[in-house]
Amino acid sequence: MAEFRMPSLGSDMEAGTLIEWRVKPGDRVQRRDVIAVVETEKAAIEIEVYEDGIVEALLVQPGRKVAVGTVMAIIRTEAATEPPVAFEPSSRPEPVKKAAPEKKAAPEPPTIQAPPEAPRIKASPYARRLAAERGVDLRRVEGTGPAGAIGAADVQRTASPTTPEAKPAPPPPAGKPASDSRAAMRRAIAAAMARSKREIPHYYLQTRIDMRRTLDWLAAENLRRPIQERILPVVPLIRAVVLALGEVPELNGFWIDGSHRIAEAIHLGFVINLRQGGLIAPALLNAEEKRLDELMADLRDLITRARSGGLRSSEMTDATITVTSLGDLGVETVFGIIYPPQVALVGFGKIIDQPWCENGMIGVRPILTATLSADHRATDGHRGGLFLDALGRRLQEPSKL
Amino acid sequence: MTGTEIGLRTLTYRDAVREAIREALQKDERDFLMGEDVGHYGGCFAVSKGLLEEFGPERIRDTPLSESGFVGAGIGAALGGMRPIVEVMTVNFSMLAADQIINNASVYLYMSGGQFNVPLVIRMATGGGRQLAAQHSRCLEGWYAHIPGIKILSPATIEDARGMLWTALEDPDPVLIFENSGLYNMEGTLAADAGPVDIHRARVRRAGRDVSIITYSAGLFKSLEAAQILAAEGIEAEVIDLRTLRPLDEGTFLDSVARTHRALIVDEGWRSGGISAEIASRIMEGAFYELDAPVARLCSLEAPMPYAKHMETAVMPQADRIVDLARRMVGAHG
Numbered sequence: 001m002a003e004f005r006m007p008s009l010g011s012d013m014e015a016g017t018l019i020e021w022r023v024k025p026g027d028r029v030q031r032r033d034v035i036a037v038v039e040t041e042k043a044a045i046e047i048e049v050y051e052d053g054i055v056e057a058l059l060v061q062p063g064r065k066v067a068v069g070t071v072m073a074i075i076r077t078e079a080a081t082e083p084p085v086a087f088e089p090s091s092r093p094e095p096v097k098k099a100a101p102e103k104k105a106a107p108e109p110p111t112i113q114a115p116p117e118a119p120r121i122k123a124s125p126y127a128r129r130l131a132a133e134r135g136v137d138l139r140r141v142e143g144t145g146p147a148g149a150i151g152a153a154d155v156q157r158t159a160s161p162t163t164p165e166a167k168p169a170p171p172p173p174a175g176k177p178a179s180d181s182r183a184a185m186r187r188a189i190a191a192a193m194a195r196s197k198r199e200i201p202h203y204y205l206q207t208r209i210d211m212r213r214t215l216d217w218l219a220a221e222n223l224r225r226p227i228q229e230r231i232l233p234v235v236p237l238i239r240a241v242v243l244a245l246g247e248v249p250e251l252n253g254f255w256i257d258g259s260h261r262i263a264e265a266i267h268l269g270f271v272i273n274l275r276q277g278g279l280i281a282p283a284l285l286n287a288e289e290k291r292l293d294e295l296m297a298d299l300r301d302l303i304t305r306a307r308s309g310g311l312r313s314s315e316m317t318d319a320t321i322t323v324t325s326l327g328d329l330g331v332e333t334v335f336g337i338i339y340p341p342q343v344a345l346v347g348f349g350k351i352i353d354q355p356w357c358e359n360g361m362i363g364v365r366p367i368l369t370a371t372l373s374a375d376h377r378a379t380d381g382h383r384g385g386l387f388l389d390a391l392g393r394r395l396q397e398p399s400k401l
Numbered sequence: 402m403t404g405t406e407i408g409l410r411t412l413t414y415r416d417a418v419r420e421a422i423r424e425a426l427q428k429d430e431r432d433f434l435m436g437e438d439v440g441h442y443g444g445c446f447a448v449s450k451g452l453l454e455e456f457g458p459e460r461i462r463d464t465p466l467s468e469s470g471f472v473g474a475g476i477g478a479a480l481g482g483m484r485p486i487v488e489v490m491t492v493n494f495s496m497l498a499a500d501q502i503i504n505n506a507s508v509y510l511y512m513s514g515g516q517f518n519v520p521l522v523i524r525m526a527t528g529g530g531r532q533l534a535a536q537h538s539r540c541l542e543g544w545y546a547h548i549p550g551i552k553i554l555s556p557a558t559i560e561d562a563r564g565m566l567w568t569a570l571e572d573p574d575p576v577l578i579f580e581n582s583g584l585y586n587m588e589g590t591l592a593a594d595a596g597p598v599d600i601h602r603a604r605v606r607r608a609g610r611d612v613s614i615i616t617y618s619a620g621l622f623k624s625l626e627a628a629q630i631l632a633a634e635g636i637e638a639e640v641i642d643l644r645t646l647r648p649l650d651e652g653t654f655l656d657s658v659a660r661t662h663r664a665l666i667v668d669e670g671w672r673s674g675g676i677s678a679e680i681a682s683r684i685m686e687g688a689f690y691e692l693d694a695p696v697a698r699l700c701s702l703e704a705p706m707p708y709a710k711h712m713e714t715a716v717m718p719q720a721d722r723i724v725d726l727a728r729r730m731v732g733a734h735g
Binding site: 124125126127128129144145146151152153 | 662689690691692693694732
């Protein structure tokens with residue numbers, strides 16, 4: 001039996017609202033199947049399951065907002081032999097009932113079919129918060145307070161000490177609840193960026209790259225293609241980042257609990273500005289396996305889904321490095337803030353025609369300013385410099401991208 | 402502790418207030434004391450006894466029985482560059498000066514476009530419990546705490562009785578100091594070099610993990626007594642002395658509630674619309690998700706204060722009732 005919990009879809013997420021279930025009790029699911037859609041401060045995200053098994057019970061009703069770590073569903077894994085636990089939705093179960101659960105192959109979804117007149121559980125705010133943090137179902141808690149009210153101690157008693165505790169969610173902000181999703185996103189970005197600047201000793205490097213060869217090659221390449229298949233200039237840049245990371249892999253990964261973890265796959269987070277304001281940085285998964293055509297298709301798909309909803313949870317959580325491009329706004333240089341726990345962020349500005357010296361001659365070339373913001377705990381400026389050098393070099397040989 | 406310990410001496414709350422006034426008059430020639438019977442009689446509660454002889458009638462001024470008149474004169478003196486200490490005998494009589502305090506002192510800075518501060522300190526005795534009956538036992542400092550533009554201090558300890566006055570005089574705006582008349586005879590120790598204290602922060606007077614008792618003034622000592630009884634039963638109460646009712650230092654009690662998850666407010670004022678209601682609201686606004694029990698309040702019963710001793714005792718919060726409430730709040734969850 002496995003518990004499916006509200007995942008943390010980024011270091012800034014405290015809670016999510018369940019929009020819909022894509023499965024029902026009795027359905028067979030496989031690892032990576034999308035089983036639910038959850039709205040965070042940033043977007044609607046499709047949530048994947050991490051076990052193979054059969055959906056035993058759905059514990060949270062669509063429309064409800066629950067803290068990260070809250071148990072949302074029970075998945076019966078193939079290996080599990082224990083009988084399914086039936087939850088009584090309409091009344092708090094007697095201790096006797098807990099000891100002898102009903103045996104049923106595939107019980108009805110209890111929460112969702114609970115009659116609307118089900119009595120409200122009396123529990124203190126602190127008890128509710130603790131229950132959410134520890135994934136305790138309040139319907140299984142016996143209240144010992146006045147009129148059977150559940151207190152924090154009752155929750156603590158029920159949460160078996162052997163149950164691994166969910167990561168405690170930070171306390172909810174004291175002010176007004178987030179009614180305005182734009183304000184909520186602003187707060188989420190504020191939390192992540194403040195944490196980054198507080199914890200990460202950034203170092204910044206900048207280089208200028210002659211883009212003539214890449215742009216010429218791209219123009220010729222795009223001329224041969226139907227409009228729908230043309231490649232945007234940012235795609236060779238992404239590809240060059242991937243290849244340069246192959247030479248300096250330390251920049252691809254995380255800094256977690258005081259240690260540097262280099263990731264094998266490159267899940268390249270790409271910053272997308274949302275029309276209603278705010279931003280989101282979903283990942284192009286396994287970018288190292290993809291050439292320009294695939295990257296272009298993936299990027300187009302990612303941007304469409306980011307703006308319409310429908311990003312997948314792995315795209316939200318797995319990014320190993322972030323790329324931000326503010327060139328289309330006319331910005332020449334961007335020094336970005338690293339998205340924790342990543343260790344690097346690559347920034348691209350606008351490509352501008354500028355005087356450029358090469359072989360003792362001055363010419364006018366399209367020049368790109370590329371920057372690297374990197375975590376000095378994980379890497380040093382020397383490695384960062386090698387990365388920018390590799391990036392510039394790769395962009396001089398566009399046909400090999 | 403005894404007075405024989407090095408650097409400590411024993412004195413009463415009354416002595417401490419007198420020392421504070423004496424220090425102010427010695428340190429700054431703009432400071433003077435005025436009020437009913439503060440001079441020749443030595444003050445209704447003998448706080449200013451001896452000061453007339455020491456400082457003379459220019460600086461220890463007896464006034465007629467007209468609260469509106471002499472509080473107004475105090476405001477005028479403050480506007481004119483002095484730093485008066487005006488004694489209103491008790492809060493019960495301050496009703497006669499309410500217009501001066503609320504309609505004038507609290508708003509002059511605003512009404513003058515920031516030109517005129519009123520660096521006035523008004524001291525008054527407050528509280529019941531001394532068999533002075535309905536007209537002379539009121540506890541209305543929470544009422545004054547409703548008014549923006551003035552600060553409301555409520556020294557409970559001898560250290561605060563000694564130290565708050567100077568800080569209040571240094572404040573550029575009107576400050577009201579409420580001295581609970583039941584505390585004047587309280588003896589305690591004070592460091593030989595005790596001096597000014599801050600007037601912005603509440604203090605945790607006793608640390609505990611099970612319930613936060615939030616109180617001020619004479620309620621502090623009843624709460625500390627209750628905490629001692631509770632400790633014998635294994636319930637550790639944290640006792641917070643608010644010290645200042647306006648502006649309220651909510652950070653201190655919100656932090657405490659976040660640790661104990663239970664709040665009991667002990668207030669000798671009345672419950673409806675009182676300072677206890679304000680504190681309960683702040684807890685709801687700032688620490689709702691920390692609460693493991695409804696916020697509880699123990700206030701004086703909403704009746705005119707009885708004269709008979711046993712009835713007066715029954716009307717006011719007492720340690721046994723605090724113990725009883727805290728015990729029920731912690732209950733089976735302790």
